[in-house]
Amino acid sequence: MADGSVNPGPLPPGWRVFCGKLEPINTLEGAEARGESIYGACYADGCKRSQQFHLAFLRREGLTDFELNKLERLYRCHRIDWTCDFKIKRDPPTPRLTLGMLHDRPGVKVRLLCETPGCAGKVEISAKGMAHQLQARGVGDRATRVFDVPGLVGPCKVCSQKRWTAQVAWPDPDGAGRGRSKRIGRQGD
Numbered sequence: 001m002a003d004g005s006v007n008p009g010p011l012p013p014g015w016r017v018f019c020g021k022l023e024p025i026n027t028l029e030g031a032e033a034r035g036e037s038i039y040g041a042c043y044a045d046g047c048k049r050s051q052q053f054h055l056a057f058l059r060r061e062g063l064t065d066f067e068l069n070k071l072e073r074l075y076r077c078h079r080i081d082w083t084c085d086f087k088i089k090r091d092p093p094t095p096r097l098t099l100g101m102l103h104d105r106p107g108v109k110v111r112l113l114c115e116t117p118g119c120a121g122k123v124e125i126s127a128k129g130m131a132h133q134l135q136a137r138g139v140g141d142r143a144t145r146v147f148d149v150p151g152l153v154g155p156c157k158v159c160s161q162k163r164w165t166a167q168v169a170w171p172d173p174d175g176a177g178r179g180r181s182k183r184i185g186r187q188g189d
């Protein structure tokens, strides 16, 4: 089966394909496209600074491609009497991506990988199939977030442990596994 021949349709806004799997675009614009709010706070002794980032404002200022980890460095306290501990937080902490958002996407699979050292346990199933399985057991449905699935499924068939992590396998847009695509899901960029 040639990967390049399946067309899964447009990427969810704020996500890109990297090495054949979906990953969040970690820029201000990516966070905004996913509907996240971004705030930061310093937890160093003597500093109670917190900062809410207004993503639409920053986008209008031209900071669309600004990476969140750089924002963290930029907003550190410039003091010499303590080390700043300014950290960026997202709400929700894990990017929102539901099984329903991945329904009817040819070639797209929810992939569970077993994290037990030495275990090669792996499950790949369509998002729709996963939603049906969860629904049959009364623990989820198409509104379930992909990254919550590891806590809702049974143990690994190989090692009998429950140490899943979830990925979303997405056919590479170039069909060549290069994973360079960077699309935000916003018109006109």
Ligand SMILES: [Zn+2]
Pocket: 042, 043, 044, 047, 049, 076, 077, 083, 084, 085, 086
């Ligand atoms: Zn600080």
Ligand SMILES: [Zn+2]
Pocket: 114, 115, 116, 119, 120, 121, 156, 157, 158, 159, 160, 161
């Ligand atoms: Zn396992």
